[in-house]
Amino acid sequence: MNSVKTIEYGTFEASLKRSEAIEKDLKINPGKYRVLTGDRPTGSLHVGHLFGSLENRVRLQNLGVEVFVVIADYQVLTDRDAFDAISENVHQLVMDYVAVGLDPDCGRTFIFPHSHVPELNQLLLPFLTLVSNAELDRNPTVKEEIEAAGQKRVNAGMYIYPVHQAADILFCKANVVPVGKDQLPHLELTRTIARRFNKKFGKDKEVFPEPAALLSSAPVILGLDGAQKMSKSRHNSIMLRATEEETAKLIKKAKTDTDRLITYDPDKRPEVSNLLRIAGIATQRTPESIAEEIGNGGAGKLKSFVTEALNSYLRPIRARRKEIENDPGRVRDILVRGIQRARQEAEKTLAEVRTVMNMDI
CATH class of the missing domain: 1.10.240.10 (Tyrosyl-Transfer RNA Synthetase)
Structure with missing residues (x-):
């Protein structure tokens, strides 16, 4: 039997093997896959984002894959005191997305903030019953984010964010998530939640897929200090919107x-x-x-x-x-359409979840 650590976080070798198989199949059967990816709205995006993730999203879209892009606005509240610029930053992200080639008019790409999809966020409650405090304590990504934010006290939102991220991924039954190696612990927890939900409530019926990592082959772009990863907070980045x-x-x-x-x-x-x-x-x-x-x-x-x-x-x-x-109405239209599509998927998923949990009325 696998150890708890193996169940929760898996192995890099297993993730890499799945990723390589998916990469080969994407070009042949793009319609089999639905991708969930996204960013926090903390400002405009930079060159590191472009080369590290944005261009890959455009590639997947152009292959014919459905791409759901979540703007994780609630996550901003978990490690920052400032919230006055969240709405503006959401709009900045949409402009960057469209500029690099994500096309909300193609019928395969949907951009939405998760705060506007209440059905998605309702999944957080049953998901929280499927993980232990000890498993959240062991998540190395959360520890790193806490240290990076310089927090001495951890609010509950930060602590349970890996579970919220599972809701972001599973609400639309995404089966592929593009990530770097450092993000695998979050995704492995999502896979664990999907597996436990299916076993406990679905009686081993697949209510949720176990999403696989599509590991990035893009090189890590360091900041202009040459020492750390390019980041807005480290003031070592070149923004896409810069002249x-x-x-x-x-x-x-x-x-x-x-x-x-x-x-x-x-x-x-x-x-x-x-x-x-x-x-x-x-x-x-x-x-x-x-x-x-x-x-x-x-x-x-x-x-x-x-x-x-x-x-x-x-x-x-x-x-x-x-x-x-120069066309701010277009940004709002993109978000409204993305929210509508996301809610359609979330409503279907939540209805199925209520049924298998015997909560129908």
Whole structure:
């Protein structure tokens, strides 16, 4: 029998094997899959989001997969005192989504804030009965988020957020969730909740699928400090909405080193290698080939190359963003339609949940 740890968090090897099988099948049978993904509305998105997750969502959409994008506005309340900008930040996310290529008009992509889908949030109550305090205590992702937020006291919303995230995923019966390796504990808890619900209430009937991770192959984009992952809160990011001039100024301040010969060596030269990696993605070239081209040009030539490559890459994205910025009614329409679709799915799921839990009237 598996240990509790294996049941709850699984193994990376098992997750990777499932992910590889799904990746192969997606191109053949995209209609078999429904993806749930999303972000917290803490401001506009940055280049790290673009290369790390947004472009993959667009790829899945264009393959023919249904993509539900949840804007996790309630989660903002779990680790922040500020809530006055949540609505504005939700709109900023929608503009970034559309700018990068997510298309709410294609009939496969639905964008919604989970605070506007009450049926989704009702799933939280039965789900909470399926996990123990000890399992929540062991979740390493929550511990990391608490430390990152600098909290001394943990509110209950933060503590149970992995269960709320399970409701986000399972309300629409998503069977695929794109994640990085560091997010696997959250997803494994969702799989555990689905399995326990099916066994306890469904008498082993599959009420909920056990969603699989689609592990990202995208490289981690460090911030301009070259030391930590790109993040708004660390002030080391380049926002998608930034102008070309702002982008140039930010890259000019990026940390490098004193060696004039530019080489790609992520272990020994993380700052230089990160800039080469960004330039490589933007130009569809290898970081090594760019380093060889720059040669002894030093940090100045490297930063000029990165600036031109990134601004060129972002130019059409920024142009589309300007268009939607000038049409605020479109943002609201996208959200209203996304909420309607999400509620349709959530109502069906909640009705089924009530039936198997013998709560019909």
